[in-house]
Amino acid sequence: MTDPATLPATLPPGYKLATDPQENGPDYRPTVDVIDWTGHGNLGDEAAAEVLADLLPGAKIRHTRQPTAEFCILGPGSLFGVKTWLESAEQIPPSSRLAVFGTGISEHPAEWPDGMADRWREVLDRADLLAVRGPLTAKALTETVKTKTPVRVIGDLVLCHPGPAEQPKPTTEGKILINAAADLGGKRGAKILALLAGLVDTIQASGREVVYLPFRTTELAQARRLIQSTGIACLPPDLPAVWAAIDQAAAVVSLRLHGAILAARLGRPFVSLAYNAKHWDAARHLGTDFFTVSADRIQEADLCRILDHAIEDGTAGRFLELYHQKVRPAAEAIEDAAADLAAYWHFSA
Numbered sequence: 001m002t003d004p005a006t007l008p009a010t011l012p013p014g015y016k017l018a019t020d021p022q023e024n025g026p027d028y029r030p031t032v033d034v035i036d037w038t039g040h041g042n043l044g045d046e047a048a049a050e051v052l053a054d055l056l057p058g059a060k061i062r063h064t065r066q067p068t069a070e071f072c073i074l075g076p077g078s079l080f081g082v083k084t085w086l087e088s089a090e091q092i093p094p095s096s097r098l099a100v101f102g103t104g105i106s107e108h109p110a111e112w113p114d115g116m117a118d119r120w121r122e123v124l125d126r127a128d129l130l131a132v133r134g135p136l137t138a139k140a141l142t143e144t145v146k147t148k149t150p151v152r153v154i155g156d157l158v159l160c161h162p163g164p165a166e167q168p169k170p171t172t173e174g175k176i177l178i179n180a181a182a183d184l185g186g187k188r189g190a191k192i193l194a195l196l197a198g199l200v201d202t203i204q205a206s207g208r209e210v211v212y213l214p215f216r217t218t219e220l221a222q223a224r225r226l227i228q229s230t231g232i233a234c235l236p237p238d239l240p241a242v243w244a245a246i247d248q249a250a251a252v253v254s255l256r257l258h259g260a261i262l263a264a265r266l267g268r269p270f271v272s273l274a275y276n277a278k279h280w281d282a283a284r285h286l287g288t289d290f291f292t293v294s295a296d297r298i299q300e301a302d303l304c305r306i307l308d309h310a311i312e313d314g315t316a317g318r319f320l321e322l323y324h325q326k327v328r329p330a331a332e333a334i335e336d337a338a339a340d341l342a343a344y345w346h347f348s349a
Contacts, residue, residue: 029060030347033067033096035088037077041216043239044258048076048102048157055160055338058347067092071345074127075103076157078257078278080120080137081112089123098126099341102157102334104133108277109144120145128344131337134281154337155285155330158261164243168267168323171314174250176203176307177213178232180223181255181275188296192255192273193226198300199253199307200230208250211235213242215256251311253303255295257282264288267323269314271307273298286326 034052037045052073053061062069065088072092079085080103092098109117124130124147131152132138138151180196181189200210212227212234214220220237227234235241246252246262251269254260257278263270264286272279272288273295283292291310293303313319341347 029058030071030345031069032056032059032061032071032073033069033092034061034063034073034075035065035067035079035085036063036073036075037079038063041218041237042256042258043215043237043242044158044256044261045077047161047239047258047262051157051160051334052076052101054162055157055335056342056347058342067096070096072096072098074098074100074123076101076133078104078106078133078276080105080140081107081109081116083113083116086116086119086123090119092123097128097345098123099129099131099345100124100127101129101131101337101341102133102154104137104156104281105140105277108136109140112144117145121147124149129337129341131334133278134285136277136281136284152337153285154333156258156261156282157334158258159265159327160331160334161262161265163262163265164240164247165266168265168320169247170317170320171250171267171269171311172248174248175209175211175245177211177235177245177249177252177254177259179213179215179219179252179254179256179259180226181215181219185222188275189222192275192295193222195295195298195300195303196253197226197229199303200226200232202300202304203307204230204232211245213245213252213254213259215242215258251307251314253307260288260292264319264322264327267320267327269310269319271303271310285330286322288322 038049074089127149130149131154133156135153138153141147141151180193203210210232212232214237217237235245246268247266249268252259252263253271255273260270260272272292274292275295279292283289
């Protein structure tokens, strides 16, 4: 953590320190507008929002696309490269303070529309803190956006979530959890559903039980085809139920990024099916490239082989090593960045 004495003391006009009860009252909490995916029904984004609220208990968090508060946070989530989130960020009042916290790229900058990098630079150059999800995001912001604000990699905020247990446990002979992010839709979604249907058949033939792992209610209508054709059970789209299931699982195979992130947080084996740059961003941060595969290119036989490797590594304790060597340090980096931000903005703990 940075020594608060070394942080700038400038504050928005008229702002009174949250640590001064004589000025603000003992229950005063400054409002922070957060631009993120909260409210869109995705359990991973809801988990990240819970972490952010826990990290900044001295603030009143308000999730919005129309920021007006004296203090604004961009992220967490995959926001860079998405036009609607850029437009929201551009609405932040000139007098407001801005921090970027746990934000990542959605698509590689080469796929961004013309002029988007310049517009992001105008937003990010004013940030007090620029703490991002992974090294690919950091590279995009330094080499393509070319922001003058120093970039700090902290990881996905869900790595800091308390979850159902503080410490992970060794892998057991549990169920295999599958997520198809079936609301992708179209030919691409249908192809991925067919891939996973074949994987489910192979897993079931080996005697293991498979359960569908939903991350949002909009998945369920299209995932029903996979569920009905294979006869697998489906968890409720409820964060406590999802946490508990992953904690007891033998492995997770997920198209949703946070399927892999939650598994990593609990020291469980996983295979991450990547459909855009955010998966590779997280993989580079955790060092799990081998267990991250292209959902559009992987063949069923190769996916089965990689899943077998993941289960074997889980049994050998290597995903517990991943937790201690990568996940726990990431959680500490996230906590330190939050403490720095609170000190920078003069928030009470």
